[in-house]
Amino acid sequence: MTTASAEKTAENGAGEEGYNFAYLDEQTKRMIRRCILKAVAVPGYQVPFGGREMPLPYGWGTGGMQVTASIIGHDDTLKVIDQGADDTTNAVNIRRFFARTAAVDTTEVTAEASIVQTRHRVPEDPMTEGQILVYQVPQPEPLRKLEPREIECRKMHAYKEYGLMQVSLYEDIARFGEIATSYSYPVMVNDRYLMSPTPIPKFDNPKMHDFPALQLFGAGREKRIYAIPPFTKVKSLDFDDHPFEVQQWEENCALCGAEDTFLDEVILDDRGGKMYVCSDSHYCARRRAEGHRGTLSDSAAAAYAAAVGAADRPSEDGESAEWVT
Amino acid sequence: MSPLMRVHSLSHAFGNLLACSDISFELHGGEVLGVVGESGSGKTTLLNCLSARLTPTNGIVEYDLRGRGLTDIYTLSEPERRLLLRTDWGVVTQNPRDGLRMGVSAGGNVGERLMAVGARHYGEIRQEAEDWLSKVEMDLGRIDDAPKHFSGGMQQRLQIARNLVTKPRLVFMDEPTGGLDVSVQARLLDLLRGLVRELNLAAIIVTHDLAVARLLADRLMVMKDGKVVETGLTDQVLDDPHHPYTQLLVSSVLQV
Amino acid sequence: MYVAVKGGEEAILNSHKLIAEERRGDPAVPELTLTQIKEQMQIAVDRVMTEGSLYDRDLAALAIKQAQGDLVEAIFLLRAYRTTLTRFGETLPIDTAKMAVRRRISAAYKDLPGGQVLGPSYDYTHRLLDFALAAEEGAGEPQAEEAAETVAEAMPRVTEILNHEGLIEEEIALNDEEPVADLTREPMEFPADRDMRLQNLARGDEGFLLALGYSTQRGFGGNHPFAGEIRLGEVAVEFAPEELGFAIEIGEITVSECQMINQFAGSAERPPQFTRGYGLAFGHCERKTMAMALVDRALRARELDEVIEYPAQDEEFVLYHSDNVEASGFVQHLKLPHYVDFQSELQLIRSLRRRHTEETLEAAE
Numbered sequence: 001m002t003t004a005s006a007e008k009t010a011e012n013g014a015g016e017e018g019y020n021f022a023y024l025d026e027q028t029k030r031m032i033r034r035c036i037l038k039a040v041a042v043p044g045y046q047v048p049f050g051g052r053e054m055p056l057p058y059g060w061g062t063g064g065m066q067v068t069a070s071i072i073g074h075d076d077t078l079k080v081i082d083q084g085a086d087d088t089t090n091a092v093n094i095r096r097f098f099a100r101t102a103a104v105d106t107t108e109v110t111a112e113a114s115i116v117q118t119r120h121r122v123p124e125d126p127m128t129e130g131q132i133l134v135y136q137v138p139q140p141e142p143l144r145k146l147e148p149r150e151i152e153c154r155k156m157h158a159y160k161e162y163g164l165m166q167v168s169l170y171e172d173i174a175r176f177g178e179i180a181t182s183y184s185y186p187v188m189v190n191d192r193y194l195m196s197p198t199p200i201p202k203f204d205n206p207k208m209h210d211f212p213a214l215q216l217f218g219a220g221r222e223k224r225i226y227a228i229p230p231f232t233k234v235k236s237l238d239f240d241d242h243p244f245e246v247q248q249w250e251e252n253c254a255l256c257g258a259e260d261t262f263l264d265e266v267i268l269d270d271r272g273g274k275m276y277v278c279s280d281s282h283y284c285a286r287r288r289a290e291g292h293r294g295t296l297s298d299s300a301a302a303a304y305a306a307a308v309g310a311a312d313r314p315s316e317d318g319e320s321a322e323w324v325t
Numbered sequence: 326m327s328p329l330m331r332v333h334s335l336s337h338a339f340g341n342l343l344a345c346s347d348i349s350f351e352l353h354g355g356e357v358l359g360v361v362g363e364s365g366s367g368k369t370t371l372l373n374c375l376s377a378r379l380t381p382t383n384g385i386v387e388y389d390l391r392g393r394g395l396t397d398i399y400t401l402s403e404p405e406r407r408l409l410l411r412t413d414w415g416v417v418t419q420n421p422r423d424g425l426r427m428g429v430s431a432g433g434n435v436g437e438r439l440m441a442v443g444a445r446h447y448g449e450i451r452q453e454a455e456d457w458l459s460k461v462e463m464d465l466g467r468i469d470d471a472p473k474h475f476s477g478g479m480q481q482r483l484q485i486a487r488n489l490v491t492k493p494r495l496v497f498m499d500e501p502t503g504g505l506d507v508s509v510q511a512r513l514l515d516l517l518r519g520l521v522r523e524l525n526l527a528a529i530i531v532t533h534d535l536a537v538a539r540l541l542a543d544r545l546m547v548m549k550d551g552k553v554v555e556t557g558l559t560d561q562v563l564d565d566p567h568h569p570y571t572q573l574l575v576s577s578v579l580q581v
Numbered sequence: 582m583y584v585a586v587k588g589g590e591e592a593i594l595n596s597h598k599l600i601a602e603e604r605r606g607d608p609a610v611p612e613l614t615l616t617q618i619k620e621q622m623q624i625a626v627d628r629v630m631t632e633g634s635l636y637d638r639d640l641a642a643l644a645i646k647q648a649q650g651d652l653v654e655a656i657f658l659l660r661a662y663r664t665t666l667t668r669f670g671e672t673l674p675i676d677t678a679k680m681a682v683r684r685r686i687s688a689a690y691k692d693l694p695g696g697q698v699l700g701p702s703y704d705y706t707h708r709l710l711d712f713a714l715a716a717e718e719g720a721g722e723p724q725a726e727e728a729a730e731t732v733a734e735a736m737p738r739v740t741e742i743l744n745h746e747g748l749i750e751e752e753i754a755l756n757d758e759e760p761v762a763d764l765t766r767e768p769m770e771f772p773a774d775r776d777m778r779l780q781n782l783a784r785g786d787e788g789f790l791l792a793l794g795y796s797t798q799r800g801f802g803g804n805h806p807f808a809g810e811i812r813l814g815e816v817a818v819e820f821a822p823e824e825l826g827f828a829i830e831i832g833e834i835t836v837s838e839c840q841m842i843n844q845f846a847g848s849a850e851r852p853p854q855f856t857r858g859y860g861l862a863f864g865h866c867e868r869k870t871m872a873m874a875l876v877d878r879a880l881r882a883r884e885l886d887e888v889i890e891y892p893a894q895d896e897e898f899v900l901y902h903s904d905n906v907e908a909s910g911f912v913q914h915l916k917l918p919h920y921v922d923f924q925s926e927l928q929l930i931r932s933l934r935r936r937h938t939e940e941t942l943e944a945a946e
Contacts, residue, residue, distance in 0.1 A: 019665060020665070023665070024665075025665065025667070048767075048768040048770070049768060050765075050766045050767045050768055051768065052664040052765075053657075053660040053661045053663070053664040053906065054661060054664070055661040057657065057906075057909065057910030057913060057914065058906060058907045058909075058910030058911050058914070059910040059911035059912075059913070059914025059917075060910060060914050060917060062910075082917070082918060083918050083919075083920050083921045084921060087589050088918050089589075089592065089593060089917075089918075090917050090918070092589055092590045092593060093593060096590065096593075119917075120919070120921045120922060121921055138911070138914065148897075149897060150771050150897055150901075151771050151772070151897070155403075158404070159403070159404035159407060159408075161404075161407065161441065162441075163411075163437055163438070163440045163441025163442075164437070164441075166440035166441075166445070167426075167429060167433050167436065167437045167440055170432070170433050170436055170440065170447065170450065171429060171430060171433050173447055174430055174432055174433065174451075174468075174469045175430075175469065176933050176936070177936055178932070178933075178936075180929055180933065182922075182925035182926055182928060182929040183921070183922045183925045183926075184922075199919075199921075199922050200921070201921050201922065201924070201925040202925070203925070221907045221910065221911055223768035223769070224768075238445075239445055239446060239447040239450075240445050240446040240447075241446055241447050241448050242447050247925060247928050249928075262921065262924075263924070264920055264921070264924055265924055265927065279920070279921055279924070340848065
């Protein structure tokens with residue numbers, strides 16, 4: 001109980017003055033790591049944990065941050081994305097937080113990161129064994145929309161009573177002719193626990209299955225942690241005669257020409273003009289650096305990149321990313 | 326033949342108030358037992374104790390579980406009881422709101438039990454739902470409508486279909502025709518009588534309405550102040566009541 | 582060309598500069614000092630300490646200044662700071678019966694041992710804007726006169742008076758063996774025991790509790806409350822270091838306390854008697870403690886075998902939504918980008934509309 005005062009002086013000499021390495025005190029980190037171990041041992045099960053107040057608001061990634069803060073070390077390299085992009089305000093802000101409190105290296109290159117913290121996307125580039133993907137979770141309970149009561153939800157998980165979830169999919173097909181859930185699409189993990197994949201688009205669901213990297217999920221406000229260990233079965237719910245399908249676009253990425261990525265719609269004017277670009281900003285920039293081109297001319301693409309501050313910009317730790325042309 | 330359900334010395338008290346006291350009986354497969362008495366006589370408490378939804382203060386409720394034989398249902402774990410309630414048993418409540426999901430379509434309501442036990446083929450689930458909706462004489466055009474828009478009689482028929490879809494052997498009914506118009510009641514009773522015979526269902530029906538009891542029940546239990554005062558074959562009890570309370574009950578309603 | 586907004590670090594830094602400029606306001610006006618806030622905005626400071634769960638007037642004043650007077654934001658700042666503090670141990674429970682009372686009123690008895698002490702209160706002020714305060718020279722140095730007699734030393738709590746006759750339930754912890762729950766260390770669990778509920782309410786948003794407490798009075802709940810006693814004053818904080826083996830006084834804090842007395846008709850297990858609702862807050866937060874006491878009582882429905890039918894009785898509803906740091910964060914997180922989800926919904930609605938058109942056309946043929 002008295003060790004924390006020693007911890008408070010940032011021993012690494014690099015973190016924020018007056019705060020421990022990666023903000024949380026070591027006791028809290030140990031508590032969270034124990035919860036993570038439990039979560040890994042019971043894939044898909046929501047482990048309650050004593051979530052702490054973080055200096056960012058609830059709903060802005062406090063759960064993911066606590067998980068990251070508990071597992072990050074001096075040698076780690078961190079990538080933070082929001083909506084697939086490294087340069088959205090919230091991603092920048094969280095990356096700044098760890099650069100400031102933990103003084104770790106940051107990167108935008110998926111393959112270089114040892115930890116990737118994400119909100120709403122799984123990176124397009126494959127992740128490998130040894131990497132960790134940390135998801136920020138606003139609502140960990142996949143049954144919440146059907147059953148607002150926590151006590152009843154926990155019973156349904158404990159008894160594996162998931163008929164009601166299937167009813168909601170049935171209702172979609174009866175009403176719309178298809179399962180009208182496009183994100184937060186529920187999955188069964190390891191044939192046992194129903195799990196919310198967080199609001200990633202269902203496009204990303206198949207990536208979770210048999211994923212080589214460890215997937216950790218942190219919900220700060222709801223104080224739950226859950227996990228998918230590497231190479232675990234993750235199945236999106238469906239019907240035999242209405243199998244799970246992912247979104248498809250008729251268009252390709254206007255910048256890099258990719259045909260198989262999740263695309264953001266970019267409104268060009270107020271007369272319905274639009275184009276589509278990869279939501280994963282790093283993936284798109286890398287492909288362009290490799291010479292891939294979409295329909296947009298080079299000069300227009302450069303103008304776009306300059307406007308969104310996406311590609312041709314040094315990352316904030318001052319290192320120019322290698323793939324930038 | 327061993328009974329489907331055996332009840333021994335069942336009592337339940339709410340604090341000092343003894344709601345039902347020392348009740349014993351046996352129920353065989355395909356048999357319909359009517360429990361009659363005025364409101365406050367402990368009928369509903371008894372039904373809740375029998376259907377694994379209220380742990381009795383005293384006594385034993387045994388049920389012939391598939392593959393396990395007669396088993397005290399209160400020795401089962403909660404998930405086992407919940408599974409029993411949505412597979413081998415059915416519960417039809419007086420207020421359809423308690424027994425239906427009012428915002429889920431009729432088809433979804435019927436299909437829920439199938440999906441709960443693992444059905445994953447939309448077309449087959451829907452076909453089964455349609456079959457059951459026709460069996461309870463519902464318009465198939467309403468299959469995608471939510472029961473909140475249905476009449477009381479239709480809601481009750483839907484509740485029955487929703488319960489029977491897993492082919493239960495025992496159904497508990499609490500005033501299944503209560504609150505309905507007389508003509509609607511008559512149609513529903515006809516339907517219930519037909520289904521019970523056709524499916525060889527056992528049922529325990531709680532009602533204050535002796536006409537319902539006469540139409541549906543093979544045997545009757547008459548309750549007063551939490552106690553059973555008279556039992557016997559339905560015709561016997563209604564045509565030749567022995568206990569003064571039964572006599573009063575019978576004489577206070579029009580003969581049917 | 583119009584492009585989607587994807588801000589970067591620079592935008593964030595600029596935004597910080599802008600808000601700092603706004604906070605400072607006109608530089609011709611002298612800057613507010615923490616001492617001024619601490620001394621002249623005491624009730625704001627008290628609320629921030631209470632809901633921020635940290636008794637520190639200086640830090641609360643700093644938080645209020647930093648948040649430009651936005652108390653919910655100030656509470657958040659204090660909480661985020663609090664979470665990094667080392668815990669040395671737990672104090673003994675404070676004893677409000679030994680409070681140095683500055684204000685003590687009971688609505689249940691006209692007179693009672695120790696008497697009614699009105700103390701500092703806005704209750705009987707006329708709510709007329711006092712333009713004297715607006716004058717250049719300000720409020721001056723108002724001085725209350727000293728009372729002819731000192732406040733009684735013995736000031737038994739009203740609930741104890743009722744307790745002598747057995748008219749009110751005894752205040753006993755359900756299980757004294759168990760350590761008191763601590764929401765700052767462990768997640769909420771349901772059903773929640775009273776210790777956890779009270780801690781949640783003490784940290785809970787005053788506005789939310791006020792509305793809920795009010796709802797129980799208007800008919801969404803039926804507790805028939807009496808303000809048994811409200812008191813304000815200073816209590817000693819005692820700590821028993823393990824090395825020492827006995828308790829020592831480590832300081833003094835100001836608290837407001839409210840004990841509500843409520844009718845109770847009795848149940849199978851309990852005879853008819855009065856029941857309690859309890860509210861406690863740091864500093865002068867009387868409204869908060871009254872609302873808290875009403876909600877505490879309403880939340881005891883399960884324990885007292887009452888039918889749970891109103892929002893204030895529903896513990897999952899109340900406890901999950903009372904925390905303004907959580908609520909404010911989650912409501913405002915809607916400002917974060919949701920393009921990916923929105924894009925998914927766009928795709929879906931286009932596909933549904935296409936299907937709808939096709940079906941309509943088919944039907945027309």
